[in-house]
Amino acid sequence: MLQLLDLASILKPMALRVAATLNIADLLANGPMTIAELAEATDTSEPHLRKLMSYLAELEIFTEDGQERFENTSLSEPLLTTSAFSIRRILDVNGGVGRSQLGLVGLLHTVTTGETCHSSVFGSRYWDELNNDPKYLESLRSDGNRQPVYGAEEIIHGYDWTDVRTVIDIGGNNGMVLINLLQSQGHLSGATLDLPNLASIANDEITAAGLTERAESISGSFFEPLPKGYDVYLLSGILNDWTDAEATQILTNVAAAAGPSARILLGEINLRYEMMSPNVAELDLYMSTLVPAPVRTVDDIARIAAPAQLKADLVKDDHPFRTLIELTPVAAGQTS
Numbered sequence: 001m002l003q004l005l006d007l008a009s010i011l012k013p014m015a016l017r018v019a020a021t022l023n024i025a026d027l028l029a030n031g032p033m034t035i036a037e038l039a040e041a042t043d044t045s046e047p048h049l050r051k052l053m054s055y056l057a058e059l060e061i062f063t064e065d066g067q068e069r070f071e072n073t074s075l076s077e078p079l080l081t082t083s084a085f086s087i088r089r090i091l092d093v094n095g096g097v098g099r100s101q102l103g104l105v106g107l108l109h110t111v112t113t114g115e116t117c118h119s120s121v122f123g124s125r126y127w128d129e130l131n132n133d134p135k136y137l138e139s140l141r142s143d144g145n146r147q148p149v150y151g152a153e154e155i156i157h158g159y160d161w162t163d164v165r166t167v168i169d170i171g172g173n174n175g176m177v178l179i180n181l182l183q184s185q186g187h188l189s190g191a192t193l194d195l196p197n198l199a200s201i202a203n204d205e206i207t208a209a210g211l212t213e214r215a216e217s218i219s220g221s222f223f224e225p226l227p228k229g230y231d232v233y234l235l236s237g238i239l240n241d242w243t244d245a246e247a248t249q250i251l252t253n254v255a256a257a258a259g260p261s262a263r264i265l266l267g268e269i270n271l272r273y274e275m276m277s278p279n280v281a282e283l284d285l286y287m288s289t290l291v292p293a294p295v296r297t298v299d300d301i302a303r304i305a306a307p308a309q310l311k312a313d314l315v316k317d318d319h320p321f322r323t324l325i326e327l328t329p330v331a332a333g334q335t336s
Contacts (some may be wrong), residue, residue: 001264002241002269010105011055012059013127015052015055015059016056016061016079016091016220017055017091017092017093017098017102018052018080019052019056019061019062019076019079019091019093019291020087020088020092020093020095020098020140021093021094021098022042022044022079023042023088023090024038024042024053024062024076024079025076025079025088026079026081026082026088027041027042027082027097028062028070028071028072028076029072029080029082031070031071032065032069032070033070034067034068034069034070035049035050035053035068035070036068037073038053038070044131048098050068051296053070057070059075060073060075061073061075061076061079062076071176077195079091089139089142091108092139093094094135094136094139095136095139096130096136096139096140099126099129099130099136100118100126100290101119102121103116103117103120103121103122103289104117104286104289104335105117105121106120106121106289108116109121110288110289111260112179115292116289116290116291116292117289118289118314125190126190126290127195127241128195131195131196131197131198132196132197133196134197135220136197137197137200137201138149138175139202140197140198140201141174141201142200149204152177152236152237152267152322153180154267154316154322154324155177155181155236155265155322155324156177156180156181156184156185157184158315158316159316159324160325161181161185161267163233164185164188164231164263165187165189165231166186166189166190166229166230166231166232167181167182167188167190167191167230167231167232167233167234168190168191168192168193168218168226168227168230168232168233168234169188169190169191169192169234169236170193170222170226170233170235170238170250170254170262171193171194171222171235171236171238172191172192172193172194172198172202172217172234172236173192173194173198173202173236174198174201174202174205175192175201175202175203175205175206175215175217176205176281177192177234177236177267178191178192178202178215178234178261179211179215182211182214182215183209183211188207188214189214189215190214190215190230191214191215191216191217191218191230192206192217192218193215193217193218193219193220193222193226193227194217194219194220195219195220195221196219199217199218199219199220200217200219202217203216203217212278222235222238222250222253222254223246223249223250223253224253225253225254225256225257226254226256226257227257228257228258228259229255230258230262230264231262231263232262232263232264232283233257233258233262233263233264233265234265234267235250235264235266235267235268236266236267237268237269237302237322238266238268238269239251239268239293239304240268240269240270240291240292240293240294240296241291241292242292242293243293244292244293244303244304245258247293247304248304248305248308251304251305251308251310252307252308253262253328254308255299255308255309255310255327255329262330263326263327263328264299264310264326264327264328265315265322265324265325265326265327266323266324266325266326266327267322267323268296268301268322268323268324268325269294269296269321269322270295270296270297270317270321270322270323298312298314298317298323298325301323301325305327306330309329309330310327310328310329310330311327311329311330312325312326312327313325313326313327313328
């Protein structure tokens with residue numbers, strides 16, 4: 001019974017996350033501090049911080065010398081920002097990953113309805129919240145990847161860009177896929193489009209990469225009319241964040257902008273759990289709380305694309321995370 005109650009405890013993981021959010025381990029990096037000093041440094045309630053630190057000392061995350069002076073332990077080392085194995089940003093409840101994991105208290109909503117749980121807890125979708133609330137701007141900036149991840153390099157090296165001159169990355173996040181693509185393909189120019197927070201970050205990244213003459217960042221939404229005139233419309237890991245109906249609406253908008261001659265390239269997430277983790281059941285459940293469709297086959301994409309009058313052709317499907325699919329308009333009188 002006690003083991004089960006311990007497994008079910010919400011207090012323990014939240015205490016760790018609060019300590020990470022308050023940078024407690026970083027503050028103790030130079031030596032012991034009293035509760036009064038920690039409370040002043042973190043702008044917290046001294047009596048309640050004392051309760052938190054005493055509990056974490058019981059868990060041996062920190063140690064107390066008997067005079068309310070606390071120190072780091074080997075267990076708190078990963079909470080240091082400077083640690084090679086730091087998990088502080090992952091646990092920070094004001095960061096992107098930490099915020100998504102807080103939404104897991106809505107797991108019952110996911111199991112009951114089949115919907116993701118973030119909006120049931122916080123009243124808005126995960127990406128809407130992070131992209132539109134300025135308080136997450138720095139987290140998005142610091143936590144963003146500087147290299148393509150989850151197989152996004154397949155977009156750069158697994159597709160023939162020879163006769164392409166311009167590309168727009170729809171929902172391009174911090175611009176890193178576009179930047180790496182342009183650095184690899186010197187003849188290309190293009191743009192990335194995303195909501196305000198990420199569009200601002202992408203603009204800074206493009207400037208830092210020295211690509212302002214070949215690239216731009218556009219603030220916008222793929223649920224609204226999109227810019228026209230590009231050779232390729234790229235969607236990298238976008239559709240899995242949306243339901244089938246919403247994904248069809250996105251593709252409809254993209255098709256309207258692309259017209260009959262431009263190509264639409266999907267670098268779609270298609271997770272093969274058995275190739276990613278030994279804890280398949282855990283990962284499967286966790287991903288279902290985050291995104292509506294972490295696994296979509298080429299046939300699934302074809303079904304979603306059909307109402308947008310697009311047909312799907314497989315380009316590459318040998319990566320554990322990513323499938324490349326090219327969408328082309330269905331000619332009049334044809335069926336997808």
